[in-house]
Amino acid sequence: MASLVSSAARTVGSPWDLDDMEPRVREILDRKLILRRQGPYVAKSDDQVEAILSRLYRSQGLTGVEITHLDRMAGGASKEQFAFTLRHDGDPAGARLVLRMDPLESIAQTCRGREAQVQRAMLGVVPVPEVVFCDQEGVTLGQPGLITRFVTGVTKPTEVSAQGVSGIGLRFDLWADTLGRQFVENLALIHGFDWANADLSLYVAPAADTHQAALHQVNWWSHVWRHDVIEPVPVVTLAERWLRENAPVTERPVLVHADYRIGNFMFEEPSGRFTAVLDWELSHIGDHHEDLAWSMQRLFGTFREDGAFLVSGLLPRDEFISQYEAASGNVVDLETLRYFEILNAYKCAVLDLGSGLRAAAESNNHQDLVLSWLGSAGAVFLAQIVKLIRDAEAARATRN
């Protein structure tokens, strides 16, 4: 539970202590500057991936290794992803697996080790793909990567064809009730997870009852912006300062998925049962409002015929909040929620106009073309930042 102002808040550093961030996050971001000089990066061919996987499994002592049905998976603006079947003498029937591998630079530079840790921790809590191998430094694969079991399901109903990048802009219609309920329940389970007693050694939690949860994120994304900026954007810089000066207190940090939205969950047809919550690469310990605000972003939602905005194409905003409060026991403070909406719009602007375009400019991604395409949406987030800061300032003026 958070509030924008709390006199009881403990002080942990200054809002302008730019180095106050998780060490592993810092390491990954700084390593990118070294990787940047190794470009350009070219998308892996099927033959190259097959060779990488064969080498990996032989190094693990498997005999009679066969890699078949290798398919590049759709999407993947951040990581190169391949589904494949592994057969060997100990498993002639074979297993269907997914390889998720880092290009030199991507729209989000993250740690496969953290991703593996959190997915292992969440196994049995919410549906997640089981991690069977992780190479967080790229020692074996040649670049950081992880391998999970293949999960069946779809990210959108098969009868729905119209959608944008990453499932954005989709409406679920008849599926909305079933999926919306699970969408909320799984988020509540994630936020209720006992992270303090889990093996999350690559994570560092912000101190409770401080501004640190928010400031860790501001420091993460402003660090990224300084490394990646192509052209100065005054609104991005203004947002950074505003976010530092208005950081809320987080009383009880929770596990935050950080990309919880349409396109990042899978379900079975026709039951509608969730089979996986995907894309944990940005997860961290933080404020529960952050996930709510992310799910609610304008770009991830659609409007119903009656004009109601549907969060991630599923359910109206007010219903989403009330159902979440009931399922989680967490209180949603609307001022704090708006702060995190601004933080998330800032983060998206940094991703779209900073990291994505920098990776494309350096020719260091497997989908440079996708990144420059996504960059053209950056102004949508800038407009959101302007509107939301104006709303926050107007609310402050009314309170005063």
Add this chain to the structure above:
Amino acid sequence: MLPGIDLRLQNVLKALREVVLPAIPADQRLARDQAMLAIGHIAIVADQWREAARYEAGSLRGLVSLAKKLMADEIIGIEVETRQRLADVIARASTIDLSDLALVEALIMELGALVDAVILSCGRPGPLSPALLDAVLSYGEGQSHRERVWFAGTKLDPDVAELEAISDMLAAD
């Protein structure tokens, strides 16, 4: 110029749409996705290229206008050196050939960096001044709208239907 830029872009689009894309096997998803995005990019560039210098000249004018507001009396705390450099870039912006896209872009970079420095440092350790906040938000409102119109062709903007045509936006600049 013969052949002209429009003709060559249209030829590239036709080749991609009618020859290259149909020749890519359905299971080659990356290649198909990239071919379709290439078509999208080129189609948008074809609509934009004639107006690119005019668009960026408008971007520079907006940034100069913001820089002038930042130097106004009600915004205090700008370092003397930064103020002098801002004045220098503003003066140069009034003399350059605005049809020279590379020159305009370079000036946007230079002025943008100075504006950023002001936003981050002005008045600290105190809070952002209301005047500075309002100046940047007003600029941001205008510039983000211009950019949304400029890139409306990608249809990534969820509110694309409410945006005017590029020609109307430039006429109102």
